[in-house]
Amino acid sequence: MSHLFKLRVYYEDTDLAGIVYYANYLKFIERARSEWVRELGIDQRRMKEEDGMVFAVRRIEADYLAPAHFDDELEVQTAPEAVxxxxxxxxxxVLRDGEVLFSAQVTLVALNETGQPARLPANIRLQLH
Structure with a gap:
């Protein structure tokens, strides 16, 4: 159940050395997660309004393996490891021409209206198994 998200590196994504600024990889994978959730048919706005629940990043473990540069075409692969x-x-x-440039393991949790951890809705758990 892997999801692919394509993007291009813009000038604003780079630092003085012309490589992608390290924090921007987190933005790239966030965009990919948002599109992955949308493609699963999960409406996060409705989930918040009707269920009072939102997703939040609990933990990220990241490895920066090789730099991306201005105008590179990148692809973010997203796949669930555990639910x-x-x-x-x-x-x-995050890959460029099949080469992994950045790799992360991201742990997401659900939070209720008061910001406390909550169980994931059953329909979401079922979609991911």
Whole structure:
């Protein structure tokens, strides 16, 4: 159940050395996660309004393996590694021409209206298994 998200590196994504600024990889994988959730048919706005629940990043473990440069075409691969009643663990890789430049393991949790951890809705757990 892997998801692919394509993007191009713009000038604003780079630092003085002309390579992607390290924090921008987190933005790239966030965009990919948002599109992955949307393609699963999960309406996050409605989930918040009707269920009072939102997703939040609990943990990220990241490895920067090689630099991306201005105008590179990149692809973010997103795949679930584990799903429990309260969390989703994703593997997200940023690639250029098949070479992994950045790799992250991202743990997502659900939070209720008061910001407390909550069980993932059953329909979402079922979609990910």
């Amino acid at each position: 429990t009643g309260a969390r989703i663990v994703l593997k997200q890789d």
